[in-house]
Amino acid sequence: MPSFLHGCRYFILPLFITVMALTFIQVTQASWQIWNEIIERLPYWLLSIAAAMALQFNRSRLAYLAVLILVFYVSKQSSSPLFTAPNSHIDELFIGGAMVITWFAFIKDRGLFSSHGIVRTLGIIICLGLGFIWLAAIDHFQADIIAKSPVNISYQALILVPIILCFALVFFRAIWRANLVNTSILTTLGIWLFYYFRPDYLPLSILLSSLAVIYLFTILIDSYFLAYRDELTGLASRRALYNLVLSLGRKYSVAMLDIDHFKKFNDTYGHDVGDQVLRLVAAKMAQVSGGGKVFRYGGEEFTIVFPRKDAEAVLDDLEDVRESIEDYRIVLREDKRQKNSNTQAKAKRSKSKTAKKKTVSVTISIGVAERLGGENFDQAMKRADQALYRAKKKGRNQICI
Numbered sequence: 375m376p377s378f379l380h381g382c383r384y385f386i387l388p389l390f391i392t393v394m395a396l397t398f399i400q401v402t403q404a405s406w407q408i409w410n411e412i413i414e415r416l417p418y419w420l421l422s423i424a425a426a427m428a429l430q431f432n433r434s435r436l437a438y439l440a441v442l443i444l445v446f447y448v449s450k451q452s453s454s455p456l457f458t459a460p461n462s463h464i465d466e467l468f469i470g471g472a473m474v475i476t477w478f479a480f481i482k483d484r485g486l487f488s489s490h491g492i493v494r495t496l497g498i499i500i501c502l503g504l505g506f507i508w509l510a511a512i513d514h515f516q517a518d519i520i521a522k523s524p525v526n527i528s529y530q531a532l533i534l535v536p537i538i539l540c541f542a543l544v545f546f547r548a549i550w551r552a553n554l555v556n557t558s559i560l561t562t563l564g565i566w567l568f569y570y571f572r573p574d575y576l577p578l579s580i581l582l583s584s585l586a587v588i589y590l591f592t593i594l595i596d597s598y599f600l601a602y603r604d605e606l607t608g609l610a611s612r613r614a615l616y617n618l619v620l621s622l623g624r625k626y627s628v629a630m631l632d633i634d635h636f637k638k639f640n641d642t643y644g645h646d647v648g649d650q651v652l653r654l655v656a657a658k659m660a661q662v663s664g665g666g667k668v669f670r671y672g673g674e675e676f677t678i679v680f681p682r683k684d685a686e687a688v689l690d691d692l693e694d695v696r697e698s699i700e701d702y703r704i705v706l707r708e709d710k711r712q713k714n715s716n717t718q719a720k721a722k723r724s725k726s727k728t729a730k731k732k733t734v735s736v737t738i739s740i741g742v743a744e745r746l747g748g749e750n751f752d753q754a755m756k757r758a759d760q761a762l763y764r765a766k767k768k769g770r771n772q773i774c775i
């Protein structure tokens with residue numbers, strides 16, 4: 375389960391913005407009616423661009439959804455019998471569509487032009503088919519169900535059953551795995567169902583164009599994070615550091631931080647525990663005071679840049695970081711293989727849970743340097759690196775200028 379902040383960023387905020395934007399568009403309807411002709415064409419362009427971008431950035435689920443929605447829009451706009459025929463099965467189409475969207479919430483992004491592509495196409499056909507089967511079953515057993523049900527159950531309520539189920543599944547998935555793609559898929563289902571229940575609230579062209587814009591934003595923001603965030607620790611990456619350098623003034627300090635004896639630590643506890651420790655140490659560093667900006671430079675090395683500060687001024691902030699890491703007792707997570715062992719072992723473990731909880735700790739060494747007149751960032755960083763080397767030489771777990 376993601377943290378509250380993570381959930382706000384990837385789930386609550388995007389949904390809130392979407393609802394506010396659609397409400398705003400609805401309220402200001404009168405002012406954009408004159409653009410209707412252009413607005414009706416927007417979904418063709420935006421959905422095609424979203425599909426192409428999603429494909430380019432390996433977001434195949436969004437690519438599929440964009441194409442399916444585009445086909446749906448074409449069918450709604452077209453007068454050809456090929457497209458108007460499904461419109462007489464609107465309930466089936468909406469239930470099937472809801473199932474397709476739900477299925478996409480649970481599968482992974484995979485190459486479109488591979489065996490996965492065939493499986494996904496088959497899945498779409500099956501989900502759409504299930505919509506038809508469900509309604510045929512309702513038609514067939516309706517009388518029986520209504521007669522045997524202890525509560526008064528209507529035809530509409532029976533249609534709602536799979537829709538509510540789909541929505542609940544996608545909703546909880548989006549909370550559990552809070553990321554922009556899952557939130558986009560939830561929004562797709564929300565808009566899909568909203569159009570089914572309230573088709574007159576907003577034109578379809580507006581709803582689908584909004585979806586395309588949401589997909590484009592998702593791809594854009596995801597790509598930004600991919601380029602500028604370190605995946606393991608969630609800190610800004612080295613590329614982001616060099617981006618910051620472009621906007622640094624003349625006065626700043628740079629600190630290089632390195633976990634002590636991390637090779638030994640990895641060798642003793644394994645690489646997975648090493649990763650876990652890297653994440654926790656990074657989280658402690660991210661709390662640095664004094665306006666420091668933290669980056670994962672690479673491996674077990676981190677960089678903190680303090681704009682507009684000299685080295686003396688940041689010593690206390692860095693000392694706080696060093697101490698907080700030294701004092702931090704890291705509780706090791708259970709090994710997955712251990713978790714799967716038999717129930718007897720589990721019972722034994724739970725009995726001595728608190729007693730046997732394994733904790734480890736690490737220390738860091740820090741080298742810090744302020745920019746001297748005429749120096750560029752690399753030169754200042756090199757001196758911070760030399761200071762770090764001195765801190766290691768002097769016995770580690772300390773700061774050197």
Ligand SMILES: Nc1nc2c(ncn2[C@@H]2O[C@H](COP(=O)(O)OP(=O)(O)OP(=O)(O)O)[C@@H](O)[C@H]2O)c(=O)[nH]1
Nearest residue numbers: 632633634635636637638640645648649673674766
């Ligand atoms: N678990 C894990 N280990 C990493 C990662 N990146 C680098 N390492 C390990 O970090 C260790 C760095 O070791 P060294 O550079 O020899 O330094 P050290 O053992 O920390 O010793 P000192 O720096 O001299 O205190 C290597 O064993 C790398 O494999 C990572 O992403 N995850």
